[in-house]
Amino acid sequence: MTTDQRTHTNPPAPYVEPAPYGYLYLGFRADPPRRVPFVLRSSRRREVLRRCQDLARQLKAMDQVISARVYRAVAIQPSSTSPRFDVIVLIETAAPDAIAAVEAAPACQQFGADFVMAARNIRRMGDIDASPSGTFLFNHFTADDADRALRYFDSVAGWFSHDAKVDDIALLGPLEAGPYVFVNQVRLPGTLAAFVSHLLHPNFRRSVSHKMHANRVGFASIICKPL
Template identity: 35%
Template sequence: MPPAGVSDAARPAFDEPSADRFLYAGWSVDPPARLPFVRRSDERALTIARCCEYAAGAERRTGTMSATVFETEVMPPLPGAPRYDVLMLLRVESQALAREAAEVRDLAPTFTMSAWNSRRIGDTDRTGDATFLFNHFVAQRPDAASAGFDQVAGWFPDKLGVDNTTLLQPDDQEAAPYAFVNYVRVPGGARSFLLGMLLRPSFHTHVRRVLKAHHMQALPLLAKPVRLERHR
């Protein structure tokens, strides 16, 4: 049951979760000090090159379906928000997870999380010119946070035309700083997506209200995938 006064109308019809496993990593290399927009950085470019070299090799190994490096475009200045300006997401078969996790640690990420997919709408592919949302959810009760997510997930397809979502649920919930991370390919660019969301009254009257009622907070990063061939 939702908390009193909170609508249950935005529940979507979820697809069968993916059986793949995921490894998500973030690097805080040269994040912006004040503005939300991430500017070019030579130091970040070096980290991206190292990550791309690793990802290209990972994709040639048995058990790794995809390895994608992202450069963060927009980092909203929210209290407690992650400051990762370089991201990497690996999609693997279960037997490859431990190997990739050990090797990614050699790249000295600020954060890593192995995860499984608990909720899915459509397919979040890695279209090269798309923008991707990595929405980090924190909650007072991570074990109950899925109920809040279920009540807001349908708002995004209905109001913003989002046709996919891949919810990354941490393997070790007690050790993870996030209840889960939502990985989404968004329509249009980062700025248009944020404006479309924030300027809709129902985002504030429904989405934010539901999250508050479940003692949850969404901490987004918007990022673009880096083309691996540029770094080979």
């Protein structure tokens, strides 16, 4: 049975105006782990990362491209809904209507990604800090009803800023229907171990995880480092 109760235990999310840019989210299954969450070194993945970095540099020369960043996964949440991307490229365009021109560019066509999602920013907390020393979380959300999933995301998002001290969040909503109702990019505020300790706390299960599962909203996380 699906409930329609919202959590009142979380403070309101400190949202700011969504960014006006467009996004191309590319996922690659270069050599993902099969049974363990941690992503080990791989010559096959290194080659994919090198190719992606080269193509990203070419895209940055386009007027319509604000940024093109390549990420390598360090851990993938074991989940039946996990996309198992061990390489991710996020391209930021000047506006959503610039996505088509960027996607048609020869460099973009050469990526050969396993998954491509054109998106816009639908929720934002702060500005994503792209420092190469950072650790990033990409959360892939699934649901039968995208509007309901967004409503419940809003009801739990305050936990991340208040309890986990996260202040850089960008929720990317697809421009066309696909397997994910949205993908959330988060820059972790400290170490990965510190963030995981928050996720293991009973308050996370009570205030976030149980609420999402009760309303049939699934999520699968990939933790990455930018190159």
